[in-house]
């Protein structure tokens with residue numbers, strides 16, 4: 408008698424009594440938990456993990472389920488690497504530069520000041536040595552990474568007062584994401600502050616904070632910073648194309664069937680592309696609203712950009728001495744970036760710059 412007709416005759420209870428697993432147990436044979444660094448309010452970036460999990464569920468016919476947990480639900484928002492290293496969760500969704508304090512090399516998996524734009528980052532990760540080198544480095548933390556999305560170039564943040572020159576950064580108390588940009592800003596005289604997102608608005612209003620950077624128009628608009636710090640600067644030279652990562656515990660990945668491994672990788676790639684295109688769609692709409700609501704959109708003064716570039720190169724040279732992993736991976740990134748700049752400056756930038764001068 409085959410299994411199906413047995414179940415039909417004996418009913419589920421009879422099959423269970425006979426010690427046989429009913430067919431329904433074949434569903435969701437693999438269940439994983441994913442810890443995100445992000446709150447649900449950041450729907451685009453947090454949502455990337457939900458997009459990925461939905462694709463995994465659909466592609467596996469419901470046999471591979473990943474539950475998504477917002478920052479703080481299973482572990483602190485910046486505790487993801489510890490959680491993966493210890494195997495508390497199978498998967499995480501985070502921005503590598505949050506872990507700069509563990510080793511500067513983490514920043515290379517997301518963004519460094521004056522680094523890649525999103526396209527260039529993906530080229531390095533997917534077809535250069537980026538993913539390979541980062542995963543070699545991550546193996547010390549029992550984990551590997553997949554594409555986890557990208558916000559595109561971020562804005563340079565909100566300022567209560569206009570910046571006329573680099574001298575205006577002296578003593579400026581600024582909320583910044585990531586330790587690396589904090590080191591660069593310190594060299595320029597600013598005083599980096601680490602303040603939870605929920606307190607930034609009040610601190611700007613009271614003046615205990617002079618400036619704050621967050622993401623870009625779509626995410627920033629929801630927080631209302633334009634009401635308390637109207638000067639909105641660009642570009643966020645420390646995040647030209649910051650990459651988000653899906654981290655996966657090595658042992659958990661090794662235990663997947665070859666089919667599920669491919670499903671997971673494909674779902675991550677899909678979610679990553681989806682996030683960037685969502686940001687590109689939503690940012691211009693939010694920027695128009697912000698400008699209509701008295702936001703003063705301004706480019707950073709040239710001397711701020713020049714001084715920031717110089718200070719960044721100094722910090723990179725210091726990191727070369729501090730971390731052999733940084734040194735090895737950054738050397739590769741830099742070589743790749745030289746070629747990318749050579750290509751983009753002629754063709755991509757030539758086309759883009761012409762188009763910005765036309766009305767359509």
Ligand code: CA
Pocket residue numbers: 561584620621622646
């Ligand atoms: Ca940012």
